[in-house]
Amino acid sequence: MSAHNSKFRFQLEDKGNVPKFRQLIDAVNNAIAEKRLNIGDNLPSVNQMCQEYKLSRDTVFKAYSILKDQGVIDSVPNKGYFIAREIRRVFLFLDTFKAYKEVLYESFIKALPENVIADVHFHHYNTDVFRHQIENSIGRYQKYIVMPFDHPEVDSVLAMIPSEKLLVIDWNIFSKPGNNLLYQDFGQAVYDSLQSVRDLIKKYGEMVFLYPNYTNHPIESINFGKKFCKDNGIKCSVETNPTKLDVRPGVVYFCVSDRMLGQFLEQCRVKNLEPGRDCGMISYNETPMKKFIYKGITVISTDFKTMGEKAAEFVANDKPMDIRIPTQVFVRDSL
Missing domain, CATH: 3.40.50.2300 (Response regulator)
Structure with a gap:
């Protein structure tokens, strides 16, 4: 099969740091995924690829070798390379x-x-x-x-x-x-989660929901949080302006933004407030580092x-x- 009548066509592009052999690998994988190449179809030989697309033998051979190692293509002596697996x-x-x-x-x-x-x-x-x-x-x-x-x-x-x-x-x-x-569930699940730690929250006299005006987090989390406070007789408010954050003792904060969590922790450091003792923090979304920051940040999160x-x-x-x-x-x- 010649490179001209093959189902496979390779277009070399100037992709900055993407090497030519990687472009060739991607082109073969894409052709298989788009059904332009199927199991058993032949690929152009190394010599054909070099002549057709002005590539070095090392470039083509490296690409074909990687594809073969991955099981995408295989080869038979005197018959060349062919597609071995669907992508x-x-x-x-x-x-x-x-x-x-x-x-x-x-x-x-x-x-x-x-x-x-x-x-x-x-x-x-x-x-x-x-x-x-x-x-x-x-x-x-x-x-x-x-x-x-x-x-x-x-x-x-x-x-x-x-x-x-x-x-x-x-x-x-x-x-x-x-x-x-x-x-x-950004709503009822938040309510239920807060209920499960109600006794810890009630150590504080007030709850403030940090919902900055730049966030895209669903507002229902805040609405169900406010409902939790109402049902449990807890004073609460919502702060949407990050510049107005003023961390106070005796307040537990619920934060949907890691940027505002950073502000909270910085103010705790400056004001010598100990999270969990002087003020509280519940953060939304687990990250690998939250279990270590400031002895650990309490988190509500999906899996x-x-x-x-x-x-x-x-x-x-x-x-x-x-x-x-x-x-x-x-x-x-x-x-």
């Missing part, structure tokens, strides 16, 4: 890459089948980026794992993706009957490791999914 591509669309999202991502990647390639993208709550990335992805992936956000345009963009291929994760906003869901594993499970089979990941409380010295 599938998955579109993973997250909001931002924070510490707790890293836990989700690593768990997801680790649990994926070996023949699956995951392309990760971030929208940073930007509607133009959200729409552009999904528009460009349509038809290129076998499954779509998408973390949405609260904006009226998000619903119509998600509708571009075939429902059987889409898994909405983390927040079930804009979900419809029949959608695949893998989410956490992002399990969320990543379940998302990989959706990729591995064609079964519908509708799972709410439980919310946990990690009680540490800050409360």
Whole structure:
């Protein structure tokens, strides 16, 4: 099979730090994922690739050797290289890459089948980026794992993706009957979590919810937090302006922003206030470091490791999914 009549076409691009052999590997994997190459199809020989695309033998041989080591291709003497395994591509669309999202991502990647390639993208709550990335992805992936956000345009963009291929994760906003869901409960689960540590919270005379005006965290967490305070006769308020944060003794704080958590801890240091003794802190979303900071920060969090594993499970089979990941409380010295 000559390079000219092959199903495989390679376009070398100026990608900065991406070496040519890596581009060739990606091109073969993409061609398999897009069904332009199937199991048993021949690849151009090393000599053909060198002549057709002006590549060195070392570049082509290195790419083919890596693909062969991965089991993607194989070779037979005098017959050349051929596709040995199906490759599938998955579109993973997250909001931002924070510490707790890293836990989700690593768990997801680790649990994926070996023949699956995951392309990760971030929208940073930007509607133009959200729409552009999904528009460009349509038809290129076998499954779509998408973390949405609260904006009226998000619903119509998600509708571009075939429902059987889409898994909405983390927040079930804009979900419809029949959608695949893998989410956490930002409302009632927060209320129940606070109830489970009610006696610790009542050590303090007041509760302040830190909900900065720059956050995209669902407001229902604050609403259910306020309901908890009302039901338990606890004085409470909400602070949305980070510049007005004034940490006071006798107050327990509930914080949905790690940036404001940093401000809280800095003020505790300056004012010589001991979290868990003089004032309290409950943070939202577990991260690897929160168990060590200031003898440990009490956290309300979903299980992002399990969320990543379940998302990989959706990729591995064609079964519908509708799972709410439980919310946990990690009680540490800050409360």
